Amino acid sequence: MIRLLHYNDLRKLIITNYGDSSSILVNRILKYVIRYGDDALVALSKRYECRNIRKSDISIKINDIDFSGLDLNIKRNLLSCRNRIVGFHKRQLREIGLKSWFIKNSLNNVLGQACIPIKRVGVYIPGGKKIYPSSVFMNCVPAILSGVKKIYSCTPARLNKNNLPVFYAFKILGIDNIYNIGGAQAIAALAFGTKRIHKVNKIIGPGNRFVNTAKKLVFGSVGIDTLAGPTEIGIYFDRDIKIKKIAYELFSQIEHDDKCLSFVVSNNKKGIFKFYHKSKKFLIRNRFNPKIRIISKCFGRTMFFYNRKTRLCFKISNFLAPEHFSLLSNNPIRHIGNIKTPGSIFIGRYNSESFGDYSIGTNHVLPTNRCSKFSSVLNVNDFMLIKNISFIRYKEQKLTDIASSISKIERLFFHYKNSICC
Incomplete structure (x- = not known):
């Protein structure tokens, strides 16, 4: 049964930060890799990924992979995806990219700042059960455009036909330092280096809880982007928005993870009840779909907020600060100024969160756990270093x-x- 929440209920909410007890195990893995290097990577791949690899298999030679088995249409769409992401981030570099600057006073003494790219960046691309070629583009393109000279990537994706899109994404970006290692051991190798894997200055990219814990533990030895939690989606809708559109916007995010945080907020009370009951019927009709179990579990935890004052609807979304926020309204422009904290905002009934993941060019590496109140989407400046310079001549x-x-x-x-x- 649906329970409608209101603005005053926010203070009672406890937003769970999904912690775990993996630190002890991950710490052992880090020490093992530091001590035994590539031998540790081989042993840990066998133990945790059930893969028998040799040290010579760690490095992937991208130019030796045969991509003739990859569908031409997939190749075309991956190229289009890359080009849109490159185009967006080139403009981002022009508009907000950090630049060196200097001033000279009357005595010819010089003050300023030099902006230089990070020398080496490590990118982790997950690939155990699923493949994420879009993550290759989203993480690597801003680094390339910022001027990072060396990009090293670890992925557990196996070299088979199903995973060709991931390796094709690397190929069309010109990245050839790729290592077939996953999990916490991959983060350890990037952070501390082995004979085959170069030590980097910063590690970026999503992963499971072991990858996240490893990134947390190596922070300080190297920089990291963020500790990404389960995905989050918030939706605002008013009158005359199709129920089907709202449902697919919600389901497209909560199919990721059964720990997803999701909420719907509206000034349309009847619309909320109608959406809830139609969605429940849809889930029952499609109960044999492999994703429905995850979606049903998340939908059962989805929060529904009602307030007849639109201004308070957006106060709710700003408090929850979701990773993604969809503004489904007949007149969205008048609401834009009220949205302050979500990581990525999708405006208009013809927009889609899926477009943000794949086709419009904006970056989908976003802060979670309400961190978008103080941190930003992955961008070109995340790969720049600012150095103070002073030259006192007189x-x-x-x-x-x-x-x-x-x-x-x-x-x-x-x-x-x-x-x-x-």
């Missing part, structure tokens, strides 16, 4: 006065001495 007494005065206040004797000896 003595400025004002600099000495300020530095010597404040260092005395802070009781840092050698700071004081250093400032007056210049």
Whole structure:
């Protein structure tokens, strides 16, 4: 039975951050890889992935893969997907990309910042039970356009016909440092290096809870992008939006994971009840679909919010700060200014969250666990480093006065001495 929630119910909600007890196991894996290198990768692949590989199998030679068995239409669509993502991020680089800058004062002393790309980036692409060629594009394209010279990627995807789209995605991006390793051991190899896998400066890419825990533990030795949790979807709809459209927008996200966070908010009370009951009937009719078990479980946990004041509907969505938010309205433009926190916003009845995953070019690597309140979608600036630069050619007494005065206040004797000896 549906229970309608209201704005005042938000303070009672506890948003679960799905923790786990995998740290001890993952810590052992990290130490094992640090100590035994490639031998550890071979042993761990056999133990956790049931794969018998040799050390020579770790590196994948992309140019030796025969892609003739890959459907021509799939190749075309992968190329189109790549081109749209490249086009969007090229514009992003022009509009918000970090650039070096310098200023010179009257004494010709120079201050500024140098912006340089990260030297080496590691990309983890999952591929145990499913394949994600789109993740190759979303993670690698911003890095390439930012000027990262060396990109190393680990994926557990096996070299077979089903996984050809993933390797084709690598090929059309020109990435050839690919390693057939998955799990926490792949993160360890990228973070600390082995004889065959180069140590990187930053690791990005999604994965299961063991991959996430490994990224958390290696942070500090290397940088990471984010600790991605289960996917999230929020939907606002008002009158005259088709129930079928709302349902598919919701189901397209909650089919990912049975721990998905999902909510529907509306100022249309009758519409919420109608959507709920029609969706339940749809799930019963399609109960033999392999995805329905996951969708039904998530749908049972989906939160339904009603408020006749549209402004409060968007306050609810801003509080929950979902990874994805769909604005399904006949007049969406007037609501845009009210949406502040979701990671990616899909506006209009003809838009689709699936377009954001594959075809419009925006990046689908988004913050979860309400982190979009303080962090951003993966972008070109995530691969840039900002360095402060100062070149003092001529003595400025004002600099000495300020530095010597404040260092005395802070009781840092050698700071004081250093400032007056210049």
